[in-house]
Amino acid sequence: MAGHASWVEYPKLTTVFKTLMHMPPFRNKSWWLRIVGLAGSLTALACSLQTAAAQTPSSRPVFLLEAVDVKGSERLPEGFLADELGLSPGQRINEEDLDIARTRLLGSGLFQSAQFFLSKGQAQDRVRLVIELEDDSGVLGPWAWGSSIAVLQEQNTDTSLRNPNQIDPYGIKAQIVSRNLLRHLHRAAVQIDMDGKGILRGAQFAYGFPRFSAEDAQFDASMEGTDGVWRYFEVLGFGTKGHLTWTLDRLTAGSFEYGVALFSNQEKHMRLPGFPDAIVGPRVGLRKETRLLSFRTSSGYSYTMAALLTTEGLRHMAFELGGAYSTEPWSQASLTLQSENLSVGGLSLSSRHSLRLEQALPVWHMASDPLLYLQGLWGHDTYREVNYAGTEWKVGLRFHSAGFIADLGLTYSLIPHLLKEMRNGEVQP
């Protein structure tokens, strides 16, 4: 359709760079001269493009907004919408502005549809705008709540060795999330993991600033701590991790992340043996996700790569590399292979791999969409001459209703011998 807004598809940076390097101004020059020349050229190009954009009037008709009326939803206050969308009475707009506003509304993930209607104002070229929104029924409440609770019974070699008849009571992992906190698009999530004895084994808090769509950088902050001795398969290298991350989504290769990260093993329980006490520094990374991580995972892939940079050299930098691939092996089933790796310099490596099969059950489809899952996890850690590894099998039933997911599962773990000794107090972390 004529005039719809879309995100710009950028060419690959490497291709552009190589092409530029072979152009006459840069050819046969030393690398530093080439880079300085290229930076200068790009700056001049950006300035000229910006100037040209500012000077070129839009070919589309411009209207003066006389009134704006938003109907159909209470999820975002009218004043907030007017500010964020730039649609206030008295402003001059064209159809392109409305396309951008529509992109922002639909990109919030709160609405199923957003339709715009103009009507004649009191004078020529004055218009009244009506925005009709339809709430997404899959989103719970005006604050877009979601939650999950997992009830897991764990059996592992540690307890079974002491008493073959002993089975730990159920542990609980609960998460609650809001994507429209205070009805201003603030995002937040809290998660706790409590074992059957009522001891907290993990917690996470995350917050994201409001953001409408792809043109802005997204800011997220998160802090998480996990007991590496009791939750070995959920810890990658460090028991405590904090992130302050900005994300740019305008690259074709994926999303570019930059910010600050803290990886720590200081706390007695929130640590994994053999890894450094703490690493703090700027973190840069690239990630891409093509799967719809709905209640049932759609086919596709994801990857992530990141580096936590320090001034103490390569041996103290942390590198992360991960990927996942999901496919539908047969009807109503999903098979996901996932791998996550974290290394600190060349000294240590923490790896977690998993294979998960989900099969939807053809009963109560409309009621709760239940599915059975079977998951195998493998973990391996190495630090200098120390190596330890473990395996875990998990089987369970998941179902959901509106914004709530329930998970009933049974896990059987073969944890590393070192961690068994630490659980029994025979070895200090």
Place this chain on the structure above:
Amino acid sequence: MNSLLVFLLLALLPQGRAFSQSNVRLAWQQKPQLALAIDVANLLTPQQKKLLYSGLSALSHFEIQSRDRDGSTALLFVSECTLKYNLWEERFELQQLTQGSMALQAFDDFAHLCLMAQLSSPSSFQRITESGSHIEILIDVAQVSPAFAADVRRWLIEQQSGVMRGLFSHMLGELQLSESIKLSVVAPPLSAGDKR
């Protein structure tokens, strides 16, 4: 009789938006050549018409498919138009892929150009002339293109990582970016009366 107007009560498929009762007009025409004319202008819902009169660009998509007894479908006709209603001049500006841009004085002119099909290719209606056929009709009216919808979807999928990881998209429904009607009708075979 050159043509026979057949008014059929339509079967509403689940994908369609709610509306009470509608008609589609099918007519066999002999001149200038044998053709099955299908007029769906009366099928438009009030919301679809509202989008066409919104003062902003709207895309109409009209599609006809035949469905065989074994369930296989064959595309018979597609028409796509981009329309914009000029609020002050009170007329439509039509941008059609095949015929270019033109100004239309009335809604009926748009309906004639974009919501009417004439199936004149023998391969299209041979089966219909002999024994009748099930015909499926789709009318979409949207303010955004499928490419725009795909962009938004991709953006939402990318948002699943980070803070909202794992709990974002189970709260995410399907975007409804067009007003859509999908109908199934039975086209009668060509009778002796139509052939005269």
